[in-house]
């Protein structure tokens with residue numbers, strides 16, 4: 001297990017306190033939730049994975065004991081969820097049982113939280129069709145599909161109490177809808193500090209998915225959401241769901257954008273170098289080693305997001321129109337337009 005960073009206090013420009021609590025999520029990946037005090041009622045931003053609840057609860061208790069806050073975990077009034085991925089909302093049910101806190105999430109991620117099984121079945125249906133269109137062989141399809149649902153199937157659904165709409169202010173927190181990594185992803189601004197979920201991370205380029213799996217994801221939305229954050233003036237600190245804080249978010253946004261442009265260029269280069277048109281699976285195979293099912297899944301969906309982005313902008317041609325006319329769910333073969 002990696003060493004988790006200790007609980008740390010950050011103070012915003014107007015004196016609100018943000019406590020960062022880290023938890024183990026996967027090997028080599030820890031997550032973070034944030035307790036906000038002094039802006040309004042006590043708020044927790046994100047709820048961690050189901051297995052993280054005891055770590056988070058201990059962290060919430062520490063804030064009262066070690067930082068001189070008159071706060072007990074039971075005082076929590078709201079949990080605002082940046083996006084409905086397991087490491088951000090998986091702990092909701094248990095924390096709500098202990099505190100009675102209200103849950104806030106964006107409408108586009110709402111039913112993943114409140115009706116998880118329904119959304120999982122719909123997402124798996126879209127994912128199955130996507131794998132065929134992407135040209136993935138049958139044996140790999142079932143392996144990828146199995147990995148897609150594994151963690152989500154066990155999650156307990158919980159009712160959502162309030163919707164995090166663009167521009168809304170809740171307990172001193174301003175909501176910005178930043179779709180891309182997730183349809184209902186939000187960034188939450190507290191004075192000059194932005195709690196950015198997985199939208200902007202300090203080291204990693206945020207995972208992308210094609211809109212053909214989930215509407216309102218997609219690289220186009222993601223890049224627009226980066227622009228939205230760039231337009232927020234005077235952010236002095238960004239803290240995300242993983243990794244250390246970002247101190248110069250405007251600079252970080254430029255390097256994330258440049259990285260995406262390089263990744264897009266790599267897809268175009270692979271297609272130009274190939275004597276025949278390629279499926280998304282074939283493009284992925286030329287760009288990445290895919291040792292584990294998890295890496296294969298991330299690589300495939302990331303490349304698919306880039307192909308979709310290029311296709312939506314008229315940069316690609318589809319070569320196998322006969323198959324698309326004759327087959328129910330054909331694989332698409334792309335070349336540069």
Ligand SMILES: [Zn+2]
Pocket residue numbers: 083085181182198
């Ligand atoms: Zn995420």
Ligand SMILES: [Zn+2]
Pocket residue numbers: 085087088198241242
């Ligand atoms: Zn995450």
